[in-house]
Amino acid sequence: MTKPEYALALDFGGTKLATAVVSVPDGRLFGYQKARTPADAGAQASLELILNTAGKSLKESGIPQEKITRGGISFGGPVNPDGKHVIRSMHIKGWENYPLAEVAADRFGFPFRMGNDGNVAALGEWFYGSQGKPHYFMYIQISTGIGGGFILNGEILQGQGMAGEVGHQKVQYVGEAAFPCACGSKGCIEAVASGWALARDAKALIESPEACSVFREQVSKMGEISAKPLIEAARRGDSSASEIVDYAFRCFALSLSNAIVLFDLEEIVIGGGVAVNSWDLLEPILTHSIPEFLPTEMRGKTKIRMSHLKGTETLLGAAKLSELAG
Ligand SMILES: [Zn+2]
Structure with a gap:
């Protein structure tokens, strides 16, 4: 021992x-x-x-x-x-x-x-969840923000201190229509799919005439206008909420595809409260969209799973x- x-x-x-x-x-x-x-x-x-x-x-x-x-x-x-x-x-x-x-x-x-x-x-x-096995590994979490990092050949990819800022890769063209991010740029995946970004979208939706009744019900039931009622409404088939959540998760799939293309990753693990609590919605979108975003030869080579380490x-x-x- x-x-x-x-x-x-x-x-x-x-x-x-x-x-x-x-x-x-x-x-x-x-x-x-x-x-x-x-x-x-x-x-x-x-x-x-x-x-x-x-x-x-x-x-x-x-x-x-x-x-x-x-x-x-x-x-x-x-x-x-x-x-x-x-x-x-x-x-x-x-x-x-x-x-x-x-x-x-x-x-x-x-x-x-x-x-x-x-x-x-x-x-x-990488070490406790995947037993230190994958040589090309990425972890990403969706919580209030989006963060993560890469473990390549057993070592943290550090760069000059800022490598692996996965939340700030671009998924929208940085023009007028791209969402502003907390980092000072625009169009980052964090500005589209993080807890704070979904809360922003939930607030805009509740004020809009397009909000469906299921979403309104979830907001009043939970007593908060955040990612939570938005995701729950999407789960219950609310079309206004689903449109936002589907877009955010497809963008997330795009960000993972970019990482796969760059590092030919063996495994990606996804954690963070927002991802773990919406895994039933997120996983099918990743399974469907990632192959679509990848070159033919790279499809199906990266294992993708949810973190089981509970934060x-x-x-x-x-x-x-x-x-x-x-
Ligand atoms: Zn950013």
Whole structure:
């Protein structure tokens, strides 16, 4: 049996943060903690909160402190390829060039390695969800935004810190009609199919005379105008909602096809709340559309599946990443 090695894992997102002690060989979590990121309170307050939350994980894990010898951090924004410095946060000001890995190392007394959240989640899914087998692997998640990363020959594709920004590949021509994206560009897949993009479309639909009654019913039943009632209405055959959801998911299929063409991927895993909760609608569209978007020779060669790690892929990836700490 493999000797257990333990790492302290930190998942530092713009809206949520989570920490745990992870048994690296098998991905068991101990002392799991989560909290809302106090984004409005600024960089210092969110830093204090995640370090204190991680301290709580250490204490409550029940793992003797001397067995926890390294740490990994997933950060919600671009990270320097050295794995030590944040380039900037996508959500909170004041993180520019911050040496977060060193600050965490000073606090806990062991080395840390940090990565961008999409890349770290990809590492977690590749190692724990796909047993580290595929050589050409992509993970993508649809949640509030769209993010992900590539694991090629066992390594995170990093570029200069920004590689694998799968949410910002173009699926619409960048003209007047393309949807504006949070990244400052237009026509990105995130601006079409993410949770925030579908919420925007749901709001526009409810104000339009074209909204069908099924959609209106779901909005009043759920008490929110978001991706949720839009997807549920589409599931129930509402034509106004289906038109939006089908378009978004076909665009998503297009973005996956582009990735397949670029990297000849063996496997794509799809996670994130929006994708997982609408898998019954998303999967048939991917199955139908992706071959249509691919060159004949590339059809049917990429396995596509849903993530089964229930959102822990990021924490798990941070634990796996800690192997590079030092
Ligand atoms: Zn974008």
